[in-house]
Amino acid sequence: MSIPALFVDDDRAFSTIATVALQREGFALTLARSLHEARAALAQATPALVVLDRRLPDGDGLSFLGELKAQAPGAAVVMVTAHGDIASAVDAVRAGAADYVTKPVELSDLVLRARRAVDTGRLKDRLEAAEAELSGRRRLVPPASAAMQRVFSMLERIAASPRSPVLLLGETGVGKEQLARHLHALSSRDGGAPFIHINCAALPEQTVESELFGHEKGAFTDARAARRGLVEVAHGGTLFLDEVGELPLALQAKLLTFLDSGRFRRLGGTTEQTSSARIVAATNRDLPTQLREGTFREDLWFRLGVFRIDVPPLRERREDIPSLAEGLLTELSRELGRRDMTLGTRARARLAQYAFPGNVRELRNILERALVLEPGPELELEVLGGGPAALAPPSAEAGATDAFRVEQPLPMEDLERAYVRWVLEKLGGRRMEAAKALGLSYPTFLKRLE
Structure with a gap:
């Protein structure tokens, strides 16, 4: 795929030769002979690269650099300065240029710096994308349901x-x-x-x-x-x-x-x-x-x-629970440094009975807490949240006062709010811990709580 670029220089011979060299490297060039033409080109499209001369018929390219970066902040700018004008080059970099070349320009040097400037910009984009993915990629388990x-x-x-x-x-x-x-x-x-x-x-x-x-x-x-x-x-x-x-x-x-x-x-x-x-x-x-x-x-x-x-919801596709639990356990065991962990018979029976109001996120939280709190290597999910009752399905028996229960059908939104309050009560009003137990971000938890 070609890379959009803007070449701003009034030297026709140099710009023609440089255009050919950059096009061979995959750049799609738009030529501008003045700042006026450069502004018109920027209004039509946003380039990934701008090669900008310092001396132009209608102004100083260095003075235009701030305007250029404001309109196209993602564009990599390579400044062209007069030979030996190091002060201008330093000013250009401070103003946002990625690099500079001095006249007379070696075409190989120009191509190298243009390519490097664009690659650096792309690397920054990927780093921004990586920061947005701090939650991490999860291995997707093929469904059975x-x-x-x-x-x-x-x-x-x-x-x-x-x-x-x-x-x-x-x-x-x-x-x-x-x-x-x-x-x-x-x-x-x-x-x-x-x-x-x-x-x-x-x-x-x-x-x-x-x-x-x-x-x-x-x-x-x-x-x-x-x-x-x-x-x-x-x-x-x-x-x-x-x-x-x-x-x-x-x-x-x-x-x-x-x-x-x-x-x-x-x-x-x-x-x-x-x-x-x-x-x-x-x-x-x-x-x-x-x-x-x-x-x-x-x-x-x-x-x-x-x-x-x-x-x-997970309760409507219970066939997926065993494979999901195994996949999540393998992933969490690796993250927490507890390898070769397995689910015991009692743990599997509990997971088969549990209603999972928090769905897959709750399943992950259950396994993570078990890996931290149980000695293993075979997890039974007994020490979670105060014992087996925490994982047992709601019961109508007299002794099941600790279970979360509803007496009549409720809208899902009301049910979620009630469950959030119940979890908060069980954790002694500790909001951050309740949000973590529910698998919610803290702002989302507060919205549920309102």
Whole structure:
């Protein structure tokens, strides 16, 4: 794939020769003979590389550098300066240039520095993507249940359509993020495309637009420099919007525009940007109810629902529990340094009986606590949360006062809130521990608690 580049120089002979050399290296060049032409080119497209001369007919390239970086913060800039003008070169690097060359320019040196500048920028993008993946990749266990096999089959078909949005619906902890990662892996041919995960519920309403779509310098009080948003960073890959039902209505409209056209504007910006990121959204909320209440846009619901996947809870696919438990135990044993751990007969019987209100996330938490608290090498899941009663299914017997019970059918949202309060009570009001036990981020836990 060619790399978009802008070459700004009024020396026709040099720019013609340099253009040929850079095109041979895979750059798609746009030529500009002045700052005026450079501004016009930037309004049309955002380059990955800019080769910028210092001396131009209508101004100083060094003075233009700040404007350039504000409009195209992700572009790698190679500055061309006069021979021996080291002070200008240093100023250019301080102003945001990735590198510089001095005239007379050796074409091989220019090509080397251009390629290195672009590669460094790509490395930074990958590091940003890696930071967004600190939660770590989980090994996906092939499902045994017919319900999850249908989900996997649908994801394989969707992978052939790289930009179509996907909406994953299901209870907390059913594995929506892992399914989004699986779809990303199926869609990414070279394995280098970014996967960006953002929890919309954990973002303050004042910053969520900037996080998603970026901002220009001066867009708000603390915007001292232009910044790319996650939609831009996820270009060519997947942007996973967890808890999409928490997005403010105004931002839902902007997301809808991006889904329709692939175009967006940074906060405070006037130039349209583009991104080919696939949006995968997920929620455990009842979006049809939010539609009726006016807190979620109907047009966004229809647009996201082009491919809507309902992920069944773990209690409805009990065939998957043994293989999931084995896979998670192997992974956690490696992480915690406790190899060759196995599940005992009593542990398997308990897992077969348990209702798993927290789904796969709760299963993982159960195994992690057992690995820390039980001596092994065969886990029985007895010391978890105060003993076997913590894993026993709710009972109507008189002695089962410690179990979580409901006396009548409740809406899922009310049930979740009641369970959160019960866990909090059992842990003596320690909120951080309760959030960890439930497998929730602390902001999401507080929302459940309200």
